Amino acid sequence: MASEGKENVLVGVIGGSGLYHLDNLTFVKHVNPETPWGLPSSPITICALPSGTLVAFLARHGPGHTLSPSAVPARANIAALKSLGVRAVLAFSAVGSLREEIPPGDFALPTQIIDRTKGVRPSSFFEGTSVVAHAAFGDPFSVRLVGWLEGRVRRALEAAGRGVRLHTDKCIVCMEGPQFSTRAESAMYRTWGGDLINMSVLPEAKLAREAELGYALIATATDYDSWRPHEGSVTAAEVFKVLQANADTARHVAATILDDLHAAALEGDILTEEIGSMKFSIMPRSEKQKDEDRKKLAYVLPEYFS
Ligand SMILES: CSC[C@H]1O[C@H](OP(=O)(O)O)[C@H](O)[C@@H]1O
Ligand SMILES: Nc1ncnc2[nH]cnc12
Numbered sequence: 001m002a003s004e005g006k007e008n009v010l011v012g013v014i015g016g017s018g019l020y021h022l023d024n025l026t027f028v029k030h031v032n033p034e035t036p037w038g039l040p041s042s043p044i045t046i047c048a049l050p051s052g053t054l055v056a057f058l059a060r061h062g063p064g065h066t067l068s069p070s071a072v073p074a075r076a077n078i079a080a081l082k083s084l085g086v087r088a089v090l091a092f093s094a095v096g097s098l099r100e101e102i103p104p105g106d107f108a109l110p111t112q113i114i115d116r117t118k119g120v121r122p123s124s125f126f127e128g129t130s131v132v133a134h135a136a137f138g139d140p141f142s143v144r145l146v147g148w149l150e151g152r153v154r155r156a157l158e159a160a161g162r163g164v165r166l167h168t169d170k171c172i173v174c175m176e177g178p179q180f181s182t183r184a185e186s187a188m189y190r191t192w193g194g195d196l197i198n199m200s201v202l203p204e205a206k207l208a209r210e211a212e213l214g215y216a217l218i219a220t221a222t223d224y225d226s227w228r229p230h231e232g233s234v235t236a237a238e239v240f241k242v243l244q245a246n247a248d249t250a251r252h253v254a255a256t257i258l259d260d261l262h263a264a265a266l267e268g269d270i271l272t273e274e275i276g277s278m279k280f281s282i283m284p285r286s287e288k289q290k291d292e293d294r295k296k297l298a299y300v301l302p303e304y305f306s
Helices: 074-083 143-160 183-191 201-210 236-267 291-298
Strands: 011-015 026-031 044-048 054-059 088-097 107-116 166-175 196-198 214-223
Touching: 011 236, 054 074, 074 201, 088 201, 088 236, 107 143, 107 201, 107 236, 143 166, 143 214, 143 236, 166 201, 166 214, 196 214, 201 214, 214 236
Parallel strands: 011 054, 011 088, 088 214, 107 166, 166 196
Antiparallel strands: 026 044, 044 054, 088 196, 107 214
16 A cells, blocks of 8 residues: 555545646645556645645546546545545535526535446446445435534635535435436436436545545536526536636635644544444455455555455
């Protein structure tokens, strides 16, 4: 397992569409850990807050947005962050809104996910190995971390003074893409209880859970998807119009809360659900488990496989 900056980098930030860097923080260095699942989407940037606190930043689609949502190497991304010593991941994502009360430009903290990916994305570190594990995923985001973020993100948005509101306790649909939904699908997701839609939160959230990392998503709304009967359906051009402003606000939120998040991750209270959660999810050791597989899994779960 790589050990770069291990004691210091406790928080990882994953940037989505439009958020390719945190250039309001000080660049320290790039690292590019080669994991058993390959290289991450892009070299990871280690950046420093004014206090000196270090955070790791990873652009989900690569810095030039060259990876489609289905091609994002999510296992390598999560494994690489864990290898740096990261314990909590704050992910940003550009999302469509399935609710009138969440206009483009607003932010949301989802607490639930509906999986509409089509099984084409590798979504478990255990896939293809001789070890079986069933991680609990009833609460797909870290309940404590999300609770911790609510007030802080809201205050950071208020301080930004751009009129961006934070919506909480929302359900996000993760679809396969890369094409957007049909009007019928978009309307159906609303009847299912979906509030937001993206193409990226899975398998990222599942993999973070398997790696025992705290994981929360700040969803930044860019459009109303395709459910409004008298409006046009979503287009990439419409999304692009909002991406830059959302990314600026996201950078402001990150810079405002990351010091406290680092301190909270160090203290550990916000991570009590995740740490140790895989212990009873992994089927008991048998002589049929291959050593090479255990070695591979030790990269993300050294506690159980070293
Ligand atoms: C650019 S529109 C669709 C694209 O945007 C979102 O990406 P991310 O979640 O990485 O911000 C969405 O999930 C799609 O991948
Ligand atoms: N309407 C939408 N559907 C899926 N992913 C999105 N990302 C941004 N807007 C989206």
